[in-house]
Structure formats: structure tokens, C-alpha cells
Amino acid sequence: MARCDVAVIGSGHNGLGLAAYCARLGLDVVVVEAGSKVGGLLSTEDVTLPGFRHNLHAVTLGSYAPFYRDFDLRPFGVRFVRPPVEYVMPLPDRHLTIRCGDPQANYRAVARFSRHDADMIQDLYRRFHRTWLTEYYSPPLPAGQRGQGLSTQDQREYNRLCAMSFRATVDELFQSEEVRLLFCLRAMEITGDVGLAARAATADYPGTGDFLFRLAFDEEYHIVLGGTNELGQGIARLLGKLGAKILTGSRVERIVVRDGQVQGVRLADGETLAARAVVSGANFTNTMLDLVGEEHLDRGFVERVKGLRPSRVGKFDLHLAVSAPPRYRVPEAREALCLFLGYEALHDIETRWSEILAGTFPAKPSFHCGCTSIYDPDSVPDGGHTLYLWQFVPAAISRETTEATAGAYLERILARWREYTTDLGDAQILGRHGYYLGNWKMKQAHPYGGVPLSHGQYYDRRPLPECADYRTPVRGLYLCGSASHPGGSVRFGPARNAAGVIANDLGLKPWWSEDLVPGTPLVSRAEPGRA
Numbered sequence: 001m002a003r004c005d006v007a008v009i010g011s012g013h014n015g016l017g018l019a020a021y022c023a024r025l026g027l028d029v030v031v032v033e034a035g036s037k038v039g040g041l042l043s044t045e046d047v048t049l050p051g052f053r054h055n056l057h058a059v060t061l062g063s064y065a066p067f068y069r070d071f072d073l074r075p076f077g078v079r080f081v082r083p084p085v086e087y088v089m090p091l092p093d094r095h096l097t098i099r100c101g102d103p104q105a106n107y108r109a110v111a112r113f114s115r116h117d118a119d120m121i122q123d124l125y126r127r128f129h130r131t132w133l134t135e136y137y138s139p140p141l142p143a144g145q146r147g148q149g150l151s152t153q154d155q156r157e158y159n160r161l162c163a164m165s166f167r168a169t170v171d172e173l174f175q176s177e178e179v180r181l182l183f184c185l186r187a188m189e190i191t192g193d194v195g196l197a198a199r200a201a202t203a204d205y206p207g208t209g210d211f212l213f214r215l216a217f218d219e220e221y222h223i224v225l226g227g228t229n230e231l232g233q234g235i236a237r238l239l240g241k242l243g244a245k246i247l248t249g250s251r252v253e254r255i256v257v258r259d260g261q262v263q264g265v266r267l268a269d270g271e272t273l274a275a276r277a278v279v280s281g282a283n284f285t286n287t288m289l290d291l292v293g294e295e296h297l298d299r300g301f302v303e304r305v306k307g308l309r310p311s312r313v314g315k316f317d318l319h320l321a322v323s324a325p326p327r328y329r330v331p332e333a334r335e336a337l338c339l340f341l342g343y344e345a346l347h348d349i350e351t352r353w354s355e356i357l358a359g360t361f362p363a364k365p366s367f368h369c370g371c372t373s374i375y376d377p378d379s380v381p382d383g384g385h386t387l388y389l390w391q392f393v394p395a396a397i398s399r400e401t402t403e404a405t406a407g408a409y410l411e412r413i414l415a416r417w418r419e420y421t422t423d424l425g426d427a428q429i430l431g432r433h434g435y436y437l438g439n440w441k442m443k444q445a446h447p448y449g450g451v452p453l454s455h456g457q458y459y460d461r462r463p464l465p466e467c468a469d470y471r472t473p474v475r476g477l478y479l480c481g482s483a484s485h486p487g488g489s490v491r492f493g494p495a496r497n498a499a500g501v502i503a504n505d506l507g508l509k510p511w512w513s514e515d516l517v518p519g520t521p522l523v524s525r526a527e528p529g530r531a
């Protein structure tokens, strides 16, 4: 029987990242991946035409992640590019543009809608950014004890805002409809969840107020040259250098448990890998109920796992291979990494939410979209481009769509997209691919590890209160996937935090610094060169 110190289930960025932290601690690490390639949702595939590399899931990655300081990925072939414009939100009579790494321009852009709101974003950053960042990259604190190190007054305010819902904080703190809309759309884009931003769903999202702090700094979005999967491949090469092993095409069938203590994992081919610690980056429910098995778990715990709320929102993504990048009517939109199209006022989010509850396809599609190949020419054949578009739909529609029914939905989405462009005609479209839960390639994966942020499944209750510190009721079994705090997105939060907990449990001192370099503010009134 093979042995290691740490067996990691899944090679998503969190599994790979955790493996890197542990390997550099001197531990013998094996990553077991069911798929044929590493990366999980860092996936890039030619789904339309040969040579057109589409990022099927993660596209826009925040360049702010301590992982990139802890590990230099450049020697391992990972190359990033940072487009100058992060977001454009075209509205009927004007538009709002957020630039990458240009807080003064962003201040002016927001202040055109509301000086109060621009100042508020700056104030949130100044007062709370460091605290929020520390809490993002640490195991959750008990409710009410957040905001350590702040003045008494700021700590009270911080905890008050954290306890609210995201949408309620947006409504309370901002005055401009357009600024509220921008923050709501950004939250939807990051989480894939419309309810988080819908006023009608406020009561279902308690304690998500701190999401606003995340949006008050500039994540300085970048993309990975050659496609997002290259990030996974680069970390795999790093792991090779660190002496960790990766088994691809190898599914964990069971987590072996004896007397409440983890022993290792059993693979689908019948081999067993003994391990001192097992860390799961796979879906939480699947990890506990299928891989551990109910017989090893307390009945109450099993009921709580089964009681986790699934997401009501599904995706209906459209990937296009085109002969030229779209010419948007708003010129700045042509260089944007991400565009929010079709949401012209906050009530459009309410409409989308009511359609999701009613189980109907959007009467008037509205979506996020972009064309990354303008910054990544290596990902397409000469002269070609790839476009992506994410439409939120009810989960049931996303699940039940078949190739036969997808065409009509795709046409409706395309028609709406064309309202914003001058040249997205049939002649320019070389290939198309609709992507929805019905043909989803990653059955085990969801942006938030299968556990949305609704119904208190957030922060110190994520995925369940008893597992919020990355430990589980099975001794030696840990979590490192997006179902754990701080959730989904390619920021390596669950990986870094879980690695710290495991190091402490194994009596090792984490080698990485607890001091985090703060991110740049999203907006700043200061003139360049002034404090």
C-alpha cells in the first residue's frame, strides 16, 4: 500500500494550492484528480472550433492573492496579462467604466454619478480593507468578534455591516442607483448568484454584508495567457519541483475511516493510499455523504449536510468563435475585460430574480460578457477571437436544457447582444457553443463548491458551523474547497487557510507570512504622488 503524509482530493486551484503550501512544509503530498487534466474549473477547451481556446469557467482572475507572492509561478511558465479596463456598464444615456490599477480615474468615474458614493468607497477601503483582508485569509472568527484591532467605534460598525445582507449594505451606504447597480452586478459576477444582489431576496442572505468590503478594493483582474488552465498546469509543474505527486484520471471512491480517524483514500482502481491527513477540495456534500459515508457520521450532522440549500441559479453560457472582436457602440467597451449588458436599472435584477423563482427563461436577456482573446492572441488562430457570455437562468432550466432546446435560447441571447454591437452578424460567427448544467463538464463542481451563500451558509457557518475551521467530524479529514470560507473565486483563500490549520495540527510552523500586503483601493481622490 502506498503512503503519504497528505492526500489531497481534487486538483482545482485550491487542491493544487494547498498541496504547494504543504509540500513546502516538507510534507509528502499526493494529489488525486478524477479528471484527465489538472485544474478543475480552471478549464480551457476548444469547444467551438479547433484552435479556439475557450475558458469554460474561471476567466477573470484577481491578481491580488497572497499565493502569487508565496510562490513565484513565472519559472513554471505561467504568464498573466492585465487589461487596462476591468468593467464597463453601458446604460441608456451614459456608462460607468472601472479601470485596472487606476483609482483616481475610478474615483472620477464613480463621482460623476455620486461624489458621496465615491467618498464612501474610499472610506470603506481606508477603514476596513486591512481587517477584511486578514479575515479573508484566516479561519473565520465567531460572530460578533470580527474586526479585531479596529477602534471600538469602527469595530462596532464593521460587525454591524457584516451582520447585514450584501444588498442591504449597498442600499444603506450608496445613494446613486447606478453605483448600487455596479456593485450588485459585480457581486453577481463573482458569486454566480442573483439572489445576493436582489432586494427581494435580502432575508435569504443574512450576514453577507462584508462582501461590500471585497468590492471596495481593486482586485486588478488579470487573465492567464494561453487560457486559464495554464495556471493549473503551472502549479502542477511547481508541485513537481516541490516533490509532490499528482495522479490524474484517478477518482477517490472512498475516504477510509477507522474509529473516527482518517486512514487514507481508496481509489476507483482498488488501490489504497494511506495518509496522515486527507484534504478534500471536492464538493462538500459529496465528500461527506459519498466518500466518507453516513455510517461514519453522527446522524444530526448527516441531516445538516442534507439540509444545505442548493443554488436556485443556473447558468446558460454562450461561447462564440468569431472573425473579429465585437465593435460595441460604447467605444470604451471594446477594450473591457468584462461588460455588463442589458441591466439598465436595479429593477432588472429584481426581474431576473423573480424569473428565477418562477422558473422562466429571461424575457429580456441581460448578462456578463467579454472577449479575452484581444489580450491573449495565442489562444486563437490568426485573426480569430473568442467571446464568452454568462446568462443567469433558473437552475431547473439550466439542468433540463438539451441540445435540441438550446438553439432557441441562444438566439434570444444573441439578439440582445447585437443591440450593443454593430458587427455581431451571422457572417462573423464561425462557431458557437451553449454551455449549461445539461451538458456541464464538471458534474462535481460549482463556483461555490455546491454551497451558495444564501441561508447563512457564509463565513463562520460555511459550509456548516462545525466545519468552518476546515476540520470535519472525522479526525484528520480537512476541507480546502470553495464550500469553505471564503468561498469560490480563484483567490486560493480556502487553500491557504486550510494549510495553516493542518500545519498547526501536525505541529509544524507555517512558513508563509501572516502579514498581508494590502490591495490597491478601487477609488482614490488623491492626486498621483500625493498621500
Ligand SMILES: Cc1cc2nc3c(=O)[nH]c(=O)nc-3n(C[C@H](O)[C@H](O)[C@H](O)COP(=O)(O)OP(=O)(O)OC[C@H]3O[C@@H](n4cnc5c(N)ncnc54)[C@H](O)[C@@H]3O)c2cc1C
Pocket (backbone or CB within 6 Å): 009, 010, 011, 012, 013, 014, 015, 032, 033, 034, 035, 039, 040, 041, 042, 056, 057, 058, 059, 060, 061, 062, 250, 251, 252, 253, 281, 282, 283, 315, 444, 445, 446, 447, 448, 449, 480, 481, 482, 483, 487, 488, 489, 490, 491
Ligand atoms: C461558469 C463559471 C465561471 C466562473 N468564473 C470565474 C471567474 O471568472 N473568476 C474567478 O475567480 N472564479 C470564477 N469561477 C469560480 C471558480 O472557477 C471556482 O470557485 C474555483 O475554480 C473552484 O476551485 P476549487 O479548487 O475550489 O474546486 P474545483 O475547481 O471545483 O476543483 C475540484 C476538483 O475536484 C475533483 N474531484 C471531485 N471529486 C473527486 C473525486 N472523488 N476524486 C478525485 N477528484 C475529484 C474535480 O474533478 C475537480 O478537478 C467561475 C465558476 C464557474 C462555474
